[in-house]
Amino acid sequence: MKTIEFREFHTPASGIFFRAKRLLLSEKTPFQKMEIYETASHGRVLLLDGLVQTTEKDEFFYHEMLVHPAMTSHPRPRDVLIIGGGDGGALREVLRYPIRSSLLVEIDARVIEVCRKYFPGLATSFGNKRAEILVDDGSRFIRETDLRFDVVLVDSSDPVGPSAVLHQKAFYVALKRCLRPGGIIAAQAGAPLFHLEHLRKKRLFLKMLFSFALYYLGPVPTYPGGLWCYVFLSDQVDPRKGPRKNVPRKLKYYNADVHHGAFALPEFLKDRRRR
Numbered sequence: 001m002k003t004i005e006f007r008e009f010h011t012p013a014s015g016i017f018f019r020a021k022r023l024l025l026s027e028k029t030p031f032q033k034m035e036i037y038e039t040a041s042h043g044r045v046l047l048l049d050g051l052v053q054t055t056e057k058d059e060f061f062y063h064e065m066l067v068h069p070a071m072t073s074h075p076r077p078r079d080v081l082i083i084g085g086g087d088g089g090a091l092r093e094v095l096r097y098p099i100r101s102s103l104l105v106e107i108d109a110r111v112i113e114v115c116r117k118y119f120p121g122l123a124t125s126f127g128n129k130r131a132e133i134l135v136d137d138g139s140r141f142i143r144e145t146d147l148r149f150d151v152v153l154v155d156s157s158d159p160v161g162p163s164a165v166l167h168q169k170a171f172y173v174a175l176k177r178c179l180r181p182g183g184i185i186a187a188q189a190g191a192p193l194f195h196l197e198h199l200r201k202k203r204l205f206l207k208m209l210f211s212f213a214l215y216y217l218g219p220v221p222t223y224p225g226g227l228w229c230y231v232f233l234s235d236q237v238d239p240r241k242g243p244r245k246n247v248p249r250k251l252k253y254y255n256a257d258v259h260h261g262a263f264a265l266p267e268f269l270k271d272r273r274r275r
């Protein structure tokens with residue numbers, strides 16, 4: 001059987017490549033180009049606009065680190081909002097907790113439909129009675145909604161292109177309005193190796209909006225640089241004190257020790273400004 005090679009360029013001269021057994025899907029949705037490949041090394045791989053979004057092999061690194069630091073830091077999360085996350089991985093992790101409800105707002109209905117078919121390990125929670133799926137623009141939703149949440153998770157694409165708005169100050173001002181007192185926001189923030197200047201600028205306005213605005217790190221082997229950055233935001237909860245509840249069983253990466261270590265930043269990413 002002839003193999004297929006595909007690549008994601010992280011810079012004009014470097015990136016990651018895969019050898020695939022077959023191309024399972026290639027289509028242009030109203031919002032983006034979507035491709036799914038079957039590989040021997042990483043299982044099924046989802047690309048949006050040529051960028052790797054998730055693989056069956058290593059998706060747990062990203063989804064566990066996006067979700068669990070916030071969920072274990074909140075004393076009693078009841079209602080959770082997920083912006084993006086159409087593959088279902090973040091929702092799967094959220095529903096490990098005894099929450100009352102979770103609302104997932106995804107702009108591209110085709111991502112949800114396709115992942116139900118090709119990534120059942122990620123999309124198993126879409127039919128859960130505590131989960132509601134809304135196809136809508138996440139930025140518009142948070143500006144207009146009257147709903148309030150205990151935890152908000154932003155599972156967006158990188159801070160480039162159409163998703164750039166989800167990394168800007170106005171978005172976070174609107175997002176804070178959606179929080180209940182004591183609420184927490186966790187969001188993916190990008191690759192420290194390639195988005196460092198963006199992360200520095202973002203930290204400046206986030207520290208003006210929240211009492212606790214802290215970056216934390218975790219590995220994602222197939223993402224640019226292999227090291228990924230997230231941001232934890234709250235006016236009342238300091239995540240460095242560690243998980244406030246038991247960590248769910250049967251996770252693959254996250255635990256209490258990983259939680260503490262994730263907030264220990266390398267020198268190049270530390271905040272040198274004193275408040």
